[in-house]
Amino acid sequence: MNIVKLKNQDENEFKNFLSWLEEDLNSVNKFILENLAGSISLVTKLSNYIVNSGGKRIRPLLTIACAKLCGYSGTRHILHASVIEFIHTATLLHDDVVDNSKKRRGRKTANYVWDNKSSILVGDYLLSKAFRLLTNDGSMKCIKIISDVSVNISHGEVKQLIYINNLKTTESQYLDIISDKTAQLFSAACKISAEICEIDEEKKEFLSDFGKFIGIAYQIVDDTLDYFCKSDESGKEPGNDLKEKKMTLPLILCYQRGNTKEKRIIESILSKDNIIDDDFEKIVGIMEKYNIKFDCLAKAKHFSIMAKDSLGIFKESATKEKIIRLVDFLINRQN
């Protein structure tokens, strides 16, 4: 499994962290593969392709880690971690069609290898399969968590679509979008463990916030790296968001801070049908002038601190320390 890419010095430490969760993560992978097998060949192939395409399994990792934090000793969290990954994968498949993406994590996207039709239908399959697995588990509260988050995600995606190419998008609107489209699933990944552990409502609320704030921080980092990571490091193509005219935080801040002349440059680039690498470099140039990378990552850090503080209600423990380190790993990633 491809793990979050980090600065070299952090990598060993992160491996140690994961070794602690390794058994459960392997169980999740096994559960996922078992539940994709025996289906129609195209569904199995395409699902396997995307589920195993170097995904970071960050959300299942949070589910497992939170279960440990709550002292859970059962096995239900394996199913729930897998359900969360199914929902995530379904949204990736549909996202790639909506964004017309050709590459994700350095590999060709499923819609590019197969076609848009297959991606839409297999996405629907994974979403439905997630709910079917949940009915096997039998907890109405867990189904409510997943159906709520599933509505939120589609809300967030629609909002993102509406704000495409709208340079007047505010930072608040951006936060609202990423909260729905990303952070709520992180939140659900944590909350669902709280639910199966039956911890008290107060702690559930804090764990829910914990996930949400990591999600917001994570998405801000993701959106920032789309302007500032190097293609060869990540396998990811930088500049995608600009080409799709997505109003992410770096672009919002860049437009807000730019002077009249710079605003005109940005407007003229955004009005083009086909944004090229040269346009991208121009915008990154303006961003560098206004310290956008640093400021965006600082905002991510702000949310990661909120995440860590949300754990204040939990007693000190080795597990808690490890989870707090996990937050740093996720937010300090290089791609």
Next chain:
Amino acid sequence: MNIVKLKNQDENEFKNFLSWLEEDLNSVNKFILENLAGSISLVTKLSNYIVNSGGKRIRPLLTIACAKLCGYSGTRHILHASVIEFIHTATLLHDDVVDNSKKRRGRKTANYVWDNKSSILVGDYLLSKAFRLLTNDGSMKCIKIISDVSVNISHGEVKQLIYINNLKTTESQYLDIISDKTAQLFSAACKISAEICEIDEEKKEFLSDFGKFIGIAYQIVDDTLDYFCKSDESGKEPGNDLKEKKMTLPLILCYQRGNTKEKRIIESILSKDNIIDDDFEKIVGIMEKYNIKFDCLAKAKHFSIMAKDSLGIFKESATKEKIIRLVDFLINRQN
């Protein structure tokens, strides 16, 4: 609301039939509209457009009718009938993207008025919303019915995609596809009423079959009319299935029955990138020679008889008589 189009002599009778269910159907429409309001504007607009685009509400109608058959006196069937319609609408939205359709029921499709992106995302929204509504109702058994059918539908759609342009598709494979992609939702529409009425398991099983057989019959009629209805009567464009190279029953039978020369003609048409009206006329010509329309509708009738016989376990009543008439109305429709 646009109601199933029938031969003139049947129309009045059908109106009488519906007047008996009118109050509940109005409640379903109200429930649907209320649950689409207050969402993001694009979601509301697009959902309203498709939910109100002259849909025949056949599936909610079955839910309501089955609830009456089981002597139900509560109100939960309104939510479930609406959930069934949400699932149906979500699949329509995704289908139209997958098929690249421009028209449905004589109106422009949502993906044509807005775009594919919006249709994919609003489809996801409706599917998720259906599950959220079900958690409000709180029955795990109903959630299981819907999540099972939802997996079936995506299976069926994927299978349909795999068999595109495959002239060696068998009638059994076709029946398997339409069972998954269409009939299971008809079945769920009936079964869910059986579930909320808590009738005995045997009757549930029969009602489930009742819906399934209507669904198969309905889809066969639909696929047949795609070759034999007149455009001006239905607002539907005939010939869509051929243009999309879908292996529906008329084409399967036509290829099986055709002589060597006719088989070559069909193969050569199917191998074209762009099938034109003239090609369609040629194929319809071959179909007429082999009595395909009559035979397909006879097969539909076979399944509609199975549907009616499935109600044998229910005592004679005015309600049962009406439901049996409904089957005839649905299968004798003109478009």
